[in-house]
Amino acid sequence: MPGTGKDIVSPPLCAHCGEACITQGIILEDKFFCCEGCKMVYRIINQNGLCSYYDLNAAPGITQSVKVREDKFAFLDNEKIADRLISFKDEKQTHITFYLPQMHCSSCLYLLENLARLNPAVISSTVNFTRKEAEVIFLHHNTSLRKIAELLTAIGYEPYISLNDLKQTRPVIDRSTIFQLGVAGFCFGNTMLLSFPEYLGVDAGEEGLRNIFRWANLVLSLPVFFYSALPFYQSSWKSLKHGFLNIDAPIALAVMITFVRSLWEVISGSGGGYFDSMSGIVFFMLAGRLLQDRTYRQLSFERDYSSYFPIAVSVMKEGKEMPTLLPEIKINDTLLIHNEELIPADGILTRGKAFIDYSFVTGESLPVRKEVGEMVYAGGKQTAGNIEILTVKAVAQSYLTQLWNRHDRAPEKAKSFVHQVSKYFTLVVFTIATVSAVYWQIHDPAKIWPAVTAVFIIACPCALLLANSFTNGHILRILVRNRFYLRKAGIIEDVSKVTHIVFDKTGTLTSPGEQTISYDGTPLTATQKAQIAALASCSNHPLSKAIVKHLGLTAGNLTVQGFVEKPGEGIEGFINDAWIKIGSPASSSSSSEKKGTSVYVSIENKTMGCFRFSNRYRDFVPSLLKQLQKTYSLSVISGDNAFEEENLRRLAGKKSALLFHQKPEDKLNYIQSLQKKGERVMMIGDGLNDAGALQQSDTGIAVSEQTNNFTPASDGIIAADQLEWLDRFIRLCRINRKIVIASFILSIVYNIIGLYFAVQGTLSPLIAAILMPSSSLSIVLLTFGASNGAAAALKLK
């Protein structure tokens, strides 16, 4: 953009939110603000002596330039709705937990925990920062739920209340694995200590003492056997019921045999048993399991449309607005959709001008215009004034929700190769046990029992499980460090097998917030540019904002008079006596072929030209696609028109498939057709329009601009700027398998040593006590070293 010249004045930054103050003159004391909203929040905080808010972090506020509708939380006055949200209520107090996605720093924490200073009816507010939640306890006689929500909104933390909150079951955090691990660790440590006298040899004279140690060990092993090892019994029982032998089955068997044999030894007084080895392996395996089943508190992989939809919507009944719970909306209800609200059900537009932002559904950030009588689909967000729609489908039957509810992903994903290996492993162990039993039957029948049980104790595939769970755990940890989050460990293997990668275009390859703007027409003078910028900065429309950003100017001392915003058409006003209009082609009385989105400018009724908006590819897209072409087949699939085809063809290479005008179900069907050809497909997408395809694909990866953002249900979530390293991530997942196999080999060496003693019936508890922990430890170290080494070799963080 040439010739912006001397007009550039770098604007002061807002004292509340730190954004540039485009409109000047909003000043309180000696501070500048970008909008009236920020100024108001500052005043509230200042008057209540909470100014530490601004001392803890520089400009910690959230921009208030987008106003929240005044009676947005009116539905909270409806008791039926409120009752579904509050967690506890007695005669005086109400407890409620709000999700506040704007929370981001210690200043937020400070302000939110001092809510009582802003509203005396609040007894306490406690923040859980990791989950971005605040639990507020208030006296409901002195205030109301609505007022609390409005207070939070007024200070910039608008509570996010979605349809999902109606499902009363709050996710209970399952801490049982940690408890089991704690108990196993305690018992393992103490059993090992108490086993020392046994290993070092106790004098014959102190038989009584030895027995006390043995019985103490027995008692200590009971919690391990009956409590800590439970997950292994449950998992193997489940797999047996399905007629399939998973890796937990032989482990459960080994734990049981070890316990029974040790019990028998202690009761009969013939030995000390293997309690320490048993507790040890249970402890290590639980630790591995915990490492691999890590949970991401701030992420959710199971989101469905209900987390996106509002909890209630205004239904027009006899001319009055009635807040109604979403599931209670019926066909033929008239819904009033306010500005900036989501359309919850498919319907026909009956009043107002719709200008709908379908970015949730299609990933396309530029709004679409609809006229009265046209169909509007659920999931779109109205961006220009209020509209009324007549519902033609219930919420659950809408086009979008139908897409979510498709659960026909029939082919259950193939079982991990670890389970296959363990099956052979179990077979071999049984063979060895039988052979040694037959051998001792002939030579010395008394040794059958010790030999056979020892084989099962030593050859338990716990090392296999350890190798697998620890490697998975480490790889997941490395991926998380690089902001690539997988839903569960099994996905690593799915990622490593990918042969075909399908990209969504809008929002995935292009970045949704940024547009390339080019100007076409009569060149504008610097003054005209400043005038246009001044006019555009009066509007909150995304296109106006983009133009202001593009022109990079402040309004300076230009004043806009007679500003009119016609929703869906454009804005106009007098700036320094020049009448300027910016808007869609119709309002500038000029027609042109449709080439993406354009905004026309006219000064004094004379069309000057237009700003053309086109999506911008992320900077790394060319190199990423070039890299990936070498190994995988690629497809780019888009809901857009084929306007970009040439450009994209150059980026994606000759062999790649490029598809345009794809509806959500077309995307899904395309993935299915690839799978029929035997491809293992990875789908990378971002919007709800990709939701079906993400579910259908072998691995669906959702791209997220911010990791605490909402993403459709998927197998993994990747931070948008990390997409650049996709190739390295896939390679790391492939290495995962090699590390597991290397650890298997190591564990088999240990097993052979152990079996050498076991088949002879001479496996003493001491040998077991050395072999088991040392094999476990060396596997833990090997997997740790190898996975970190691999990450370093791939230049990952």
Next chain:
Amino acid sequence: MSVIIILLIASISVALLFLIAFLWSVKTGQFEDDFSPSSRILFDDKIHSDKTIKSR
């Protein structure tokens, strides 16, 4: 050598105390949020109203 038995009981009960402390800390969610407590302690709270102090 019966002193060993006393030592044994003593050592296991100490270990048991630690186990209980661990389980308690997990159960009360002390590992849930590792940001708030560390920042909360730094807040200047000399001008707290009575109400907030009571609720602590």
